[in-house]
Amino acid sequence: MLGDSHMVGYFGEHLQRHLHQLGSFHILSVAIGGAGSQTFAVSELKNACCGYRIRRTWADDSIGYSSEIRVVDGLPRANFKPIGRTWSRNLDSLMVYWQPNIVVVELGNNRIDNHAGLLQKIRKYKPYIPIYWLSPFLRSGLQSRIASIQRVLAKDENALMVPAWDLAGHDTLSTFHMSSIRARRVTERLAQRIYDTLTARNSALLFHPLNSKK
Numbered sequence: 001m002l003g004d005s006h007m008v009g010y011f012g013e014h015l016q017r018h019l020h021q022l023g024s025f026h027i028l029s030v031a032i033g034g035a036g037s038q039t040f041a042v043s044e045l046k047n048a049c050c051g052y053r054i055r056r057t058w059a060d061d062s063i064g065y066s067s068e069i070r071v072v073d074g075l076p077r078a079n080f081k082p083i084g085r086t087w088s089r090n091l092d093s094l095m096v097y098w099q100p101n102i103v104v105v106e107l108g109n110n111r112i113d114n115h116a117g118l119l120q121k122i123r124k125y126k127p128y129i130p131i132y133w134l135s136p137f138l139r140s141g142l143q144s145r146i147a148s149i150q151r152v153l154a155k156d157e158n159a160l161m162v163p164a165w166d167l168a169g170h171d172t173l174s175t176f177h178m179s180s181i182r183a184r185r186v187t188e189r190l191a192q193r194i195y196d197t198l199t200a201r202n203s204a205l206l207f208h209p210l211n212s213k214k
Helices: 010-022 037-041 091-098 115-125 142-153 180-201 209-213
Strands: 027-032 052-057 071-075 103-106 131-134 159-162
Touching: 010 027, 010 052, 010 180, 037 115, 091 115, 115 142, 131 142, 131 180, 142 159, 159 180
Parallel strands: 103 131, 131 159
Antiparallel strands: 027 052, 052 071
């Protein structure tokens, strides 16, 4: 999962917990405060705004309703240094290191920038990997934010937007954006929406029929 400060905070923590409880997933979450798509498309990922957090859970972890989600790296504020030393500080190496079968993207709440470049980076790793893009939350310019993402996803049969604004509600500019209680409630429903969409599309985690030839 790739995201911005929402994923750094309680939203990301609870989303990972609920997805873990719904399926047998290994989950790596890389969240950078203030991130847009360009943040992940550049050659080096940096903690250049307001902190970052990397979480990792294994499918066989025992994670209850209130269990802590493992944080493997992070800072609460910017230090303008690269992140992800284990995978050479860039998205290309991260993909090769983690070898995901699905990518969940939570970006577009900050800058509207280079969504196409981010998809190209992901597709460089695996041309037909399913991508679930969580829509921006309710905030100024919502329609233009959604439209800029949809224009890119419309050209990609293996990528789709999962609505989140109706569950997340209005955004805030506080550090964690929403309280733990609110984030728990929002992400429980959103995780179920992601999971239901996944299982409805194809049990093999592949969208496009051409994938069978790859």
